[in-house]
Amino acid sequence: MEKQKVIIIGDANVDLVLQMPKPNDIEDIVKSISEPKLYGGGSAANVAVAISKLGYPVIFCGTIGDDGYGKFVREDLIKEGVETKLLHTLKNSFTPMVIAIIQPSGERIIVVWPPERDADLKLEMKHIDKEAITKAGWLHVSGMCLRDSPIRETILKSMRIAKESGVPVSFDLNLRLELWGWENNIKSTVKKAIRLSDYIFGNADEEIIPISEKKSLKEAIVALSKDDKIVIARRGSKGSIAIINGHIIKTNSYPTKVLDTLGAGDSFSGGFIASKMNGDTTEEALQWGNAVAALKIQKSGARGVPSKEEVEKLISL
Secondary structure (H helix, E strand, O other): OOOOOEEEEOOOEEEEEEEOOOOOOHHHHHHHOOOOEEEEEOHHHHHHHHHHHOOOOEEEEEEEEOOHHHHHHHHHHHHOOOEEEEEEEEOOOOOOEEEEEEOOOOOEEEEEEOOOOOHHHOOOHHHOOHHHHHOOOEEEEEHHHOOOOOHHHHHHHHHHHHHHOOOOEEEEOOOOHHHHOOOOOHHHHHHHHHHOOOEEEEEHHHHHHHHHOOOOHHHHHHHHOHHHOEEEEEOHHHOEEEEEOOEEEEEOOOOOOOOOOOOHHHHHHHHHHHHHHOOOOHHHHHHHHHHHHHHHOOOOOOOOOOOHHHHHHHHHO
């Protein structure tokens, strides 16, 4: 029997990654900055690639420009095994770039260029295959796309279609408050998306607590878990904490050497979704999320996602 596919709706762009060394002086900085490397990027597209690399069929739905970067994005997704029949190329539009500067600690500084973005925000309902959503095994969306129209309305309507069809819906907050704050009524829009979700992912301190307007993480996940939603707070090296049917579950991270944290959260989400689609319990899926993220941060670029075999080996240790 053919597996039901996961549908991912959201952003796709390119990442230009600069790896910073640990210099002794200014001259060392100039000499030893790595050569810039271009990768496929976008929070939603990263999740799609993670799921595909873990052996589960996935369709990506989004919009790219009719430029060199757009061509790069499409070819990269195809190379990674992601179905792109719902990836639309728009005329007279450009594909944005994320410039990621990776510090010696592995943490990253991100700049979006141009700041107002373009093609990735132009997804309309005419680009959506409603039947594909109703027949999907899962729908995942990213908060990166909820700040602008028409993609904001398109994502909310798509979530509603999935919800009414009994398709599980996951939502990664991706607030990026350090870049854009609460502008464009993002708080009220995100709360609408939360109401349409079954699973909510987010960084514990930077996203879960701020959107909940609570003081502690426990209060935050309880507040967001109304109507039996499963809320998953990612805590980096501290693992993750989730609330399932009122029960709080803490899952430890896996010890690892950090090279590049770019895309770690997307990798976690992809690992969790792939695990659930393969019939695992939510507790097992949390382990998969942590394991995939741990293996990803050992590699450069947001797409440095491990294979299913690598994850299984780590979990079995």
